[in-house]
Amino acid sequence: MEFIDRYQEIVAKAIEKHSFKNKPTELYEPMNYIISHGGKRLRPIMVLMANELFGGNIEKAIKPALAIEFFHNFTLIHDDIMDEAPLRRGKPTIHTLHGINIGILSGDALLIKAYQFFEDLEPELFKECIKIFSETGAVLCEGQQMDVNFETMENVTYDDYIEMITNKTGVLSAASFQIGALIAGAKKEDAELLYNFGKHIGIAFQIMDDYLDVFGNVEQFGKKHAGDIYENKKTVLYLLAMEHANEAEKKELDFWYSKKTENVDKIYSVEKIFRRNKVDEKVLRLIQKHNEIGHDFLKKIDAPEEKKKPFMELANYLLRRNS
Amino acid sequence: MEFIDRYQEIVAKAIEKHSFKNKPTELYEPMNYIISHGGKRLRPIMVLMANELFGGNIEKAIKPALAIEFFHNFTLIHDDIMDEAPLRRGKPTIHTLHGINIGILSGDALLIKAYQFFEDLEPELFKECIKIFSETGAVLCEGQQMDVNFETMENVTYDDYIEMITNKTGVLSAASFQIGALIAGAKKEDAELLYNFGKHIGIAFQIMDDYLDVFGNVEQFGKKHAGDIYENKKTVLYLLAMEHANEAEKKELDFWYSKKTENVDKIYSVEKIFRRNKVDEKVLRLIQKHNEIGHDFLKKIDAPEEKKKPFMELANYLLRRNS
Numbered sequence: 001m002e003f004i005d006r007y008q009e010i011v012a013k014a015i016e017k018h019s020f021k022n023k024p025t026e027l028y029e030p031m032n033y034i035i036s037h038g039g040k041r042l043r044p045i046m047v048l049m050a051n052e053l054f055g056g057n058i059e060k061a062i063k064p065a066l067a068i069e070f071f072h073n074f075t076l077i078h079d080d081i082m083d084e085a086p087l088r089r090g091k092p093t094i095h096t097l098h099g100i101n102i103g104i105l106s107g108d109a110l111l112i113k114a115y116q117f118f119e120d121l122e123p124e125l126f127k128e129c130i131k132i133f134s135e136t137g138a139v140l141c142e143g144q145q146m147d148v149n150f151e152t153m154e155n156v157t158y159d160d161y162i163e164m165i166t167n168k169t170g171v172l173s174a175a176s177f178q179i180g181a182l183i184a185g186a187k188k189e190d191a192e193l194l195y196n197f198g199k200h201i202g203i204a205f206q207i208m209d210d211y212l213d214v215f216g217n218v219e220q221f222g223k224k225h226a227g228d229i230y231e232n233k234k235t236v237l238y239l240l241a242m243e244h245a246n247e248a249e250k251k252e253l254d255f256w257y258s259k260k261t262e263n264v265d266k267i268y269s270v271e272k273i274f275r276r277n278k279v280d281e282k283v284l285r286l287i288q289k290h291n292e293i294g295h296d297f298l299k300k301i302d303a304p305e306e307k308k309k310p311f312m313e314l315a316n317y318l319l320r321r322n323s
Numbered sequence: 324m325e326f327i328d329r330y331q332e333i334v335a336k337a338i339e340k341h342s343f344k345n346k347p348t349e350l351y352e353p354m355n356y357i358i359s360h361g362g363k364r365l366r367p368i369m370v371l372m373a374n375e376l377f378g379g380n381i382e383k384a385i386k387p388a389l390a391i392e393f394f395h396n397f398t399l400i401h402d403d404i405m406d407e408a409p410l411r412r413g414k415p416t417i418h419t420l421h422g423i424n425i426g427i428l429s430g431d432a433l434l435i436k437a438y439q440f441f442e443d444l445e446p447e448l449f450k451e452c453i454k455i456f457s458e459t460g461a462v463l464c465e466g467q468q469m470d471v472n473f474e475t476m477e478n479v480t481y482d483d484y485i486e487m488i489t490n491k492t493g494v495l496s497a498a499s500f501q502i503g504a505l506i507a508g509a510k511k512e513d514a515e516l517l518y519n520f521g522k523h524i525g526i527a528f529q530i531m532d533d534y535l536d537v538f539g540n541v542e543q544f545g546k547k548h549a550g551d552i553y554e555n556k557k558t559v560l561y562l563l564a565m566e567h568a569n570e571a572e573k574k575e576l577d578f579w580y581s582k583k584t585e586n587v588d589k590i591y592s593v594e595k596i597f598r599r600n601k602v603d604e605k606v607l608r609l610i611q612k613h614n615e616i617g618h619d620f621l622k623k624i625d626a627p628e629e630k631k632k633p634f635m636e637l638a639n640y641l642l643r644r645n646s
Binding site for chain 1: 345346347349350401404405423424425427428430431432434435436438439442446447449450453454457458460461464465467468469471472
């Protein structure tokens with residue numbers, strides 16, 4: 001998509017311009033390293049898109065947009081330590097290169113720097129944005145902890161799951177849109193509508209991630225097929241299967257999800273239960289549902305329909321990727 | 324000191340009142356655990372003292388005071404992971420009880436919650452305080468990294484050392500005073516004078532810590548005698564010794580500081596060089612110097628001398644402890 005490429009270039013340039021030159025370099029280099037290695041940088045783009053929708057000045061929105069990207073990368077640095085992940089975006093993770101201590105500390109510093117990137121805003125707006133930003137950060141920590149808890153929890157419900165992915169993924173894209181809108185001077189109601197659009201698109205995106213793990217095209221999805229099943233992750237597929245399966249199938253799922261094994265019979269058996277219970281169709285309908293809820297919020301926003309098109313395109317881009 | 328006891332009670336009550344009741348408990352319980360185990364809570368007390376000096380309302384200052392305490396505890400949680408410390412204030416550290424992952428995440432959440440505890444302030448004041456708070460946080464991360472660097476750096480200078488302890492210790496007490504003053508509506512110049520008082524008292528305090536490690540009364544100081552020498556720490560004692568020692572003594576110091584050994588000959592030999600070069604006297608003079616610089620700033624503050632007395636008492640309390 002052309003407009004995404006355009007935004008990506010703007011963000012890339014701003015990241016280069018604002019790279020950290022502070023000392024000690026042992027602290028700041030790892031921060032520059034992870035930020036410069038990119039990824040899709042969708043969240044700062046969301047800030048800029050929302051800002052443009054309401055006629056805002058990009059000069060004013062760019063540093064807050066970077067703040068969101070810094071925040072996102074702070075969570076990645078710390079998550080990678082927690083997951084003992086050796087690679088991120090095909091490059092060695094920070095704790096792999098520099099040890100856990102520098103990983104913890106450079107993550108902390110990046111979070112604090114993120115806060116500082118709002119400081120050019122006037123006090124009223126600064127406070128509004130920081131409140132959203134902190135609340136989002138707190139909720140993200142909660143979502144991360146819920147995700148960890150699910151691994152050993154026996155009765156994870158479908159509602160628990162939606163709450164967890166909302167916290168872990170939904171609120172950050174939601175907040176990115178909302179902050180961008182507020183910086184442009186949008187009405188509070190419109191900024192909130194855009195927040196809800198972002199939240200449901202984020203939820204749909206995360207559910208799609210679960211779906212693609214099992215039903216995606218491995219080469220395009222770029223991850224190990226059914227990795228979530230191998231790791232006994234209580235994804236939406238598993239939860240819907242448990243809801244609709246008969247007693248024998250439930251027993252079989254319990255059996256397979258009680259052990260970690262590389263046995264392909266596990267994948268074969270679990271997928272058969274998923275398909276028999278039409279979990280794939282159900283999940284696609286669920287994605288569609290959240291997509292539609294998101295679009296309903298978008299429709300209600302007081303802005304020209306023409307200017308909303310990039311938001312629909314972004315949603316389609318997120319939901320059609322690599323499947 | 325009576326006034327400190329009084330403040331400590333106020334802070335303890337506020338901490339209890341504002342204990343985290345959020346979910347998931349796996350995330351918030353560790354945060355309550357470390358905060359409730361106290362310590363001297365000098366930093367929130369500094370906020371309240373400064374606020375009172377300028378006739379502020381304690382109701383307005385108490386949550387920002389807790390924010391400083393949360394921030395301090397966030398650094399403790401993460402530092403304890405980095406130092407692999409099993410105990411803090413005589414209790415098991417969070418990562419010892421719950422693992423590194425919960426240590427990292429509950430530290431992150433505590434930092435974010437700290438930001439949220441400023442949100443009752445009006446926008447102008449909120450922004451002023453958050454700017455100081457973020458800057459302090461960034462500088463603390465830098466100081467922590469400098470401290471780590473010193474372990475393997477060959478030519479640590481006396482100026483490097485002062486910069487490191489200023490960042491690691493001085494700025495947080497400085498910022499606590501400044502924020503308390505601003506919340507009370509103090510003039511910017513007065514708040515800055517108090518900031519500088521806090522900075523130099525903090526520096527003096529940290530130098531005293533180095534001094535007591537070697538020249539303190541072990542039973543009262545409560546730490547292993549000469550632990551810094553065992554660990555080859557480049558303290559101010561070591562740096563002053565290296566500056567004043569003759570070539571033979573420098574060689575001997577190099578020899579002992581190049582190995583980690585429990586050999587008491589090391590302590591004996593190093594201390595002899597310290598004493599021969601009158602490092603003890605020089606360090607006490609240095610403490611006195613920073614104490615005096617601090618008091619000079621205090622004197623210049625536009626407030627009744629009578630109301631400044633608690634600040635002098637606090638400084639004496641910090642510098643006369645356990646020696």
